[in-house]
Amino acid sequence: MSDPTSPNVSHHDSWVEHEHGRLFARSWTPSGGPAMAAAEAPIVLFHDSLGCVDLWRDFPARLSALTGRRVVAYDRLGFGRSDARAGQPALDFIADEAKTYFPAVRAQLGIQRFVAFGHSVGGGMAVNCAAEFAADCEALITESAQAFPEELTLRNIAAAKEQFKDTTQVQRLEKYHGDKARWVLAAWTESWLHPDFASWSLTPVLPRVSCPVLAIHGIHDEYGTTRHPEMIGELCAGPARVEIIPDTYHVPHRERPEDIAGLVSAFIASARQESGRPA
Numbered sequence: 001m002s003d004p005t006s007p008n009v010s011h012h013d014s015w016v017e018h019e020h021g022r023l024f025a026r027s028w029t030p031s032g033g034p035a036m037a038a039a040e041a042p043i044v045l046f047h048d049s050l051g052c053v054d055l056w057r058d059f060p061a062r063l064s065a066l067t068g069r070r071v072v073a074y075d076r077l078g079f080g081r082s083d084a085r086a087g088q089p090a091l092d093f094i095a096d097e098a099k100t101y102f103p104a105v106r107a108q109l110g111i112q113r114f115v116a117f118g119h120s121v122g123g124g125m126a127v128n129c130a131a132e133f134a135a136d137c138e139a140l141i142t143e144s145a146q147a148f149p150e151e152l153t154l155r156n157i158a159a160a161k162e163q164f165k166d167t168t169q170v171q172r173l174e175k176y177h178g179d180k181a182r183w184v185l186a187a188w189t190e191s192w193l194h195p196d197f198a199s200w201s202l203t204p205v206l207p208r209v210s211c212p213v214l215a216i217h218g219i220h221d222e223y224g225t226t227r228h229p230e231m232i233g234e235l236c237a238g239p240a241r242v243e244i245i246p247d248t249y250h251v252p253h254r255e256r257p258e259d260i261a262g263l264v265s266a267f268i269a270s271a272r273q274e275s276g277r278p279a
Contacts, residue, residue, distance in 0.1 A: 009061040016074065016108045018101065021083030025074035025109060026053050028064040041113035041138040042070040043268075044105075046097070046122030046129075048144075048251075049188035052080025052176050059253045059261065066265040069115075074105055078187060084180050089187055091197050094121060095205070098128035106133075115268060117141040119253065120223065121188075124202055127232070131208035139271040140209060140236075141264055143216040144250050146224050147231040148201040149192060153223050161189040206235035212271035213240040216260065218248030241267065 010031045016023040027042075043063060045056060053073045064071040076097065078085030090096065102125075105111070113136050118126025123145020130137040146153055163169055164185055173181035191197060213236045215229035226244055233240040243263060245252050253260045 009064045011061065014109065016105050018077070018104045020100075021077050021085065023074050023077060023083075023101065023105065024053060024081035025072060025105065026060070027109070028060045028071040030064055030068050040067075040069045041115050042072050042111055043067065043115040043117055043264075044111065044126075044129075045071065045073040046116065046118035046125045047073065047076070047079070048120035048122050049192075050173065050184060051119065051122070054080060054176055057254065059257050062257055062261045063264060066261050067268055069268075072105075072109060072111065077101065078180055078183055080176060085183065085187075088183075088190060091191060091194060091200070093187075093191065094124040094200070095128045097125040098132040102129050102132075112136060113138050115139045115141070117143070117264065118145060119143045120145065120250065127202055127205055127209060130211060130213075131205050134208060134210050137209075137211045139212045139214070139268055141214045141216065141267065142229065142232055143252055143260070144218060144221055144223065145202075145215070145228060145232065147203070147206075147228045149198055150224055150227065152225060154193060156222050157189055157192050161185075161193070164189075202232070203235060206232060207237050209236040210238045212238050212267070214264065214267040215240065215242045216245060216252055216263065217243070218245050218250060218252050218255070220247070220249045222250050 008031050009028050011026055011028045014025050016025055045060060047055065052075045056073050060071040060073055075082040077083060115138050116126035116130050123142035126140060126142060130140040170181055173184060177184045213232065215232040217226055217229040229242045233242040245256065248255050
């Protein structure tokens with residue numbers, strides 16, 4: 001199906017079967033060059049704590065058109081159009097995504113080599129996927145990712161929890177998550193604000209990331225200071241680049257879609273050249 005936001009890109013919806021429930025996935029492919037796109041490692045998008053496929057909006061199509069690559073996004077279990085999840089996720093849910101769910105996504109969507117792109121908590125999941133499958137991860141992009149539970153992060157999550165006591169706020173979530181909206185909210189706030197989550201960190205995982213890394217962060221991000229991308233850049237084993245975006249908050253790809261897509265496209269091309277593969 002042609003994407004109305006980018007006529008040179010088509011998208012295809014599919015389902016990933018998992019023992020815990022079905023996952024909804026969407027793939028975007030440049031209409032003019034599917035053979036070329038098939039030869040390239042696809043870009044896999046990992047959404048944020050309240051996100052889903054639909055909330056990426058037109059960014060995946062834009063990214064696919066610009067890079068000439070297939071772009072894949074999926075709803076984690078419990079989110080968007082994916083099946084509901086029984087109970088709250090365990091506190092190791094960030095690392096668990098790479099071990100329990102991403103392998104099924106790769107297997108059923110035919111993904112071998114890949115580029116991981118994660119927004120917010122999805123950035124932490126992308127880091128874990130890049131570490132877990134280091135031989136197959138061509139590049140890693142984190143956007144507004146948290147590397148540890150910073151005081152600013154927790155303070156604004158607690159403030160958001162209070163704001164969502166307003167039912168109109170929950171209704172906005174229901175547009176994307178249906179009757180799973182309250183679960184989605186609790187999965188975010190109760191996990192991050194749990195006392196036992198205070199010790200969580202990406203520090204042990206980052207040295208296992210050997211591919212080129214681009215860490216993007218808005219200077220005014222409400223959920224983390226620039227210490228997060230700096231840590232990602234410092235601790236990854238591969239070549240890393242940190243980009244602090246001026247006049248930008250927590251969702252750079254929505255606030256500055258053209259700039260972020262261009263930045264990511266150029267980074268992926270340069271990462272390919274560094275690896276010795278033709279651009």
